[in-house]
Amino acid sequence: MRVEVNNVDKHFRKLHAVNDLSFTVEPGRVTGFLGPNGSGKSTTMRLMLGLDNGTGETLFDGLPLAKYKSVTGVVGAHLDAKFFHPKRSARGHLRMLGAEANISKARIDEVIQLVGLSDVARKRPGGFSLGMGQRLGLAGAILAQPKVLMLDEPANGLDPQSIHWLRDFLKHYASLGNTVLVSSHLLGEMQLLADDVVVIARGTLVAAESMQAFLSRANSKSVFVRSNDVVRLASVLSMNGFRVEIEGENAIKVIDATPERVGEIAFQSGVQLSELFAEAANLETVFMDLTASGMDYEIGTPIAGHDSAVIRSGESL
Amino acid sequence: MMPALRYEWRRLISIRSTWIISALYLALVGVVGLIPVFLNSTETPVQSWEGLFSTPGNVLNAMILSVIAAQTFGHEYRYGVIRLTLSEFPVRENILLAKTLILSTYVIAMTFLAWAVLGVGALIAGSEKVNSDASGYTISSSDNSTQMWQVLVFGIGYCIFAMSITMLSRNLALGVTLPLLLATILEPLIGGLLGMISESVEPVRKYLPFSSAQAWVVNADDWPQAGLVFAAWVVGIYFLATFFFIKRDA
Numbered sequence: 001m002r003v004e005v006n007n008v009d010k011h012f013r014k015l016h017a018v019n020d021l022s023f024t025v026e027p028g029r030v031t032g033f034l035g036p037n038g039s040g041k042s043t044t045m046r047l048m049l050g051l052d053n054g055t056g057e058t059l060f061d062g063l064p065l066a067k068y069k070s071v072t073g074v075v076g077a078h079l080d081a082k083f084f085h086p087k088r089s090a091r092g093h094l095r096m097l098g099a100e101a102n103i104s105k106a107r108i109d110e111v112i113q114l115v116g117l118s119d120v121a122r123k124r125p126g127g128f129s130l131g132m133g134q135r136l137g138l139a140g141a142i143l144a145q146p147k148v149l150m151l152d153e154p155a156n157g158l159d160p161q162s163i164h165w166l167r168d169f170l171k172h173y174a175s176l177g178n179t180v181l182v183s184s185h186l187l188g189e190m191q192l193l194a195d196d197v198v199v200i201a202r203g204t205l206v207a208a209e210s211m212q213a214f215l216s217r218a219n220s221k222s223v224f225v226r227s228n229d230v231v232r233l234a235s236v237l238s239m240n241g242f243r244v245e246i247e248g249e250n251a252i253k254v255i256d257a258t259p260e261r262v263g264e265i266a267f268q269s270g271v272q273l274s275e276l277f278a279e280a281a282n283l284e285t286v287f288m289d290l291t292a293s294g295m296d297y298e299i300g301t302p303i304a305g306h307d308s309a310v311i312r313s314g315e316s317l
Numbered sequence: 318m319m320p321a322l323r324y325e326w327r328r329l330i331s332i333r334s335t336w337i338i339s340a341l342y343l344a345l346v347g348v349v350g351l352i353p354v355f356l357n358s359t360e361t362p363v364q365s366w367e368g369l370f371s372t373p374g375n376v377l378n379a380m381i382l383s384v385i386a387a388q389t390f391g392h393e394y395r396y397g398v399i400r401l402t403l404s405e406f407p408v409r410e411n412i413l414l415a416k417t418l419i420l421s422t423y424v425i426a427m428t429f430l431a432w433a434v435l436g437v438g439a440l441i442a443g444s445e446k447v448n449s450d451a452s453g454y455t456i457s458s459s460d461n462s463t464q465m466w467q468v469l470v471f472g473i474g475y476c477i478f479a480m481s482i483t484m485l486s487r488n489l490a491l492g493v494t495l496p497l498l499l500a501t502i503l504e505p506l507i508g509g510l511l512g513m514i515s516e517s518v519e520p521v522r523k524y525l526p527f528s529s530a531q532a533w534v535v536n537a538d539d540w541p542q543a544g545l546v547f548a549a550w551v552v553g554i555y556f557l558a559t560f561f562f563i564k565r566d567a
Contacts, residue, residue: 050407051400051567065407070320077404083397085332092331099327100320100405140401 001027001061001074001147001179008047008056010040016203017043018054023198023208025181027147030174032194032211033183036291040203041183042079045152049077060148072101075148076141081133081157086126090117090136093125094143101144108143115139116162130157138166148179155186167193191215191283201291211283217290218281223262226251226275233271240265253279321406321415328402329419332392335385339427342381346372346431351438357446366447367464369439373431374468374534376500376527382424382472383479384493389416390480391489403567413562417555420480424472432465467534467544474530474551481551481558500527526550 003025010018018040025031035041048058050065057064060074068074084093094108112121115135120128125136134157141149149170155163163186170193174180181198184190190197197214199206207214227233227250234244234252242262243255254262259278266273329335350372353364372378393399406412439447475496483492508522522528524546533543 046400046567049404051403053564053566071405071407075404077401079400079404080397083401085392085396085398087334088332096324096327096331097401097405099323102320102323 003048003148003179003181004059004062005044005048006057006059008044008054008058010043010047010052010054010203018047019203021056021200021203021205023205025148025179025198026196027179028174028177029195030170030180030182030193031196031198032190033181033198033200034187034190034287035183035200035206037185039200039291041200042152043203044200045077045079045150045181045183048150049075070101072098072103072144073146075150076144076146077150077152078134078137078141078154079150079152081130081137084125084133084136087124089122090125090128090139091121093136094139097140098143103143111139111143114142116165131159131162134158135162142173146178149173149181151180151182153184154182155184155189163189187284187287197283199287199290206290215281215283215286218286221256221258221281222279223254223257223259224251224275224277224279225254225262225266225273227266227271227273229271233266233269233273236265236269236271237262251275318411318415321411322419324402324405325412325415325419329385329389329423332388334388338381338384342378342427343430343434345381346375346378347434347438349375349378350435351442354439354442354446357442364447366439369435369447370432370465371468371534372435373428374471376475376497376531378431379472379475380493380497382427383476383496385423386420386476386479387483387489387492389420389483390487391483391492394483394487395489400567409563410559413559416480417477420476421473424476425469428469428472467536470544471530471534471547474547477555478526478551481554484558484562485554496527499525500531504528 005021005023005025008018008021010016021040021044033041033045043052046052047054047056050058060068065071065075084090088096091108091112094111095103095105097103098108109118109121112118115138117132117135117139120132125133128136134154138151138154141151151170155166158166167189170180170182174195182190182193191211194211196208196210198208199214207217224247225233230250230252234246237244237252237254237257242257245253245255247253259276263273263276266276350369354369357364390399393402402412403409479492479496482495483489486492486495504522504525504527507525508519508528511522512519523532523540523543526547529540529543529546529550532540533547
């Protein structure tokens with residue numbers, strides 16, 4: 001099911017939280033929804049689901065959600081790990097969510113087992129950890145096997161094994177032809193998970209394209225070099241106009257270079273290399289470059305010799 | 318409509334507090350209504366059938382049921398579950414109607430159970446301990462059915478009022494306490510003050526929601542429109558709450 005977000009816009013008094021946002025989420029793919037804190041990701045998701053009132057529209061296979069007779073088979077949403085009554089058992093919570101579509105008890109037990117909550121299914125979730133809350137939220141979202149899955153920060157609080165499981169599960173879910181939209185701050189994880197990305201900053205669209213196309217936007221391409229004569233190599237490379245950064249013992253990173261050019265200079269200088277490769281473009285680097293001007297909150301950090309300094313994402317100390 | 322009704326029914330019965338409050342309500346109605354019966358002597362019984370069956374119309378008893386009414390939206394807003402609910406029911410009128418219907422059905426069921434408790438209790442105590450002659454009421458009197466109908470409507474109205482306050486304020490505690498404060502403290506106080514100020518403004522108290530409700534339940538002769546005034550308040554606040562429920566962000 002194709003999800004089209006058309007000119008979605010939302011104001012909170014003076015704050016323009018979502019600014020005329022339009023993008024498409026394709027079926028059969030996992031789409032990462034990225035943006036700095038306060039960029040409007042959660043608000044956009046709420047607008048897509050009709051939870052917040054704004055302008056614009058979101059169409060699910062050409063229709064707004066309100067036009068579907070039963071919504072649970074269309075979209076499953078997990079918006080927060082703490083959206084449950086603390087005194088209603090995990091199983092009771094899922095039975096309530098499944099009542100709309102008359103979900104069977106067997107399916108509820110199956111989902112509980114799938115997310116690994118079988119041992120605590122009859123317990124009250126008030127004492128659940130953040131990770132367990134995430135599992136319960138995910139269970140609620142997938143209960144009716146919806147064609148569209150929308151998850152807001154589902155990996156927060158999960159341990160590495162659970163994150164790995166979540167990644168495999170979402171990839172599998174999308175491979176069945178379903179549409180998956182996931183917002184996350186864990187950029188490394190998103191690079192492994194998402195096929196497409198939608199990036200916003202200050203409620204405005206920055207990019208909506210495939211992960212590959214997004215990574216190719218990387219401004220600086222660097223080359224990693226290891227050599228026993230790294231000091232001389234660094235000196236020669238600097239003389240050739242390259243910026244060099246130390247990367248530990250006997251290793252340097254050459255900025256804005258290609259492996260071919262670095263290898264050529266090393267050969268001409270008679271420096272023997274033991275390792276040489278182009279560093280892959282990193283989602284975090286590209287994300288920082290593109291959203292640096294869209295940060296809502298500046299980060300203060302202490303630096304030696306200064307009381308404090310303010311850095312913006314994308315800037316170096 | 319059926320999916321929304323199923324959802325709301327499951328929401329209501331899947332929390333323990335619903336069962337605890339229901340049991341507490343029946344116990345309280347039983348105690349309040351039956352203590353005078355058990356204390357009555359067979360020669361000069363004081364408690365009448367009319368008084369016995371109007372016990373659920375007592376504000377204190379209605380307040381217990383209003384906790385369930387306030388929880389209808391109060392729990393959902395308090396724990397964020399409203400966002401899950403509304404993502405399943407994007408047409409908000411559907412879930413609101415389902416909640417109203419389930420709440421009304423619950424109040425009706427609880428009131429009938431309360432009458433059953435009172436009736437059985439009175440029969441156990443001995444029906445001769447209930448005064449049948451003083452007011453002309455008997456357990457099967459047709460006048461009794463009017464009284465019971467009024468008690469039933471008052472209970473539903475009180476609970477819808479409490480639910481509406483919770484919808485507007487998104488605050489469970491306010492949904493329970495505001496109707497109670499209005500009925501027991503604020504309105505009597507306002508009525509008293511109006512009487513002290515001038516006789517010409519004193520009739521204003523007849524347009525207050527719970528003063529009129531109580532007058533209607535006891536069939537006060539000088540207050541023939543009391544039922545309509547109470548109904549107008551309930552309908553008015555319900556529509557106001559509905560408007561904001563649909564317009565506001567979840």
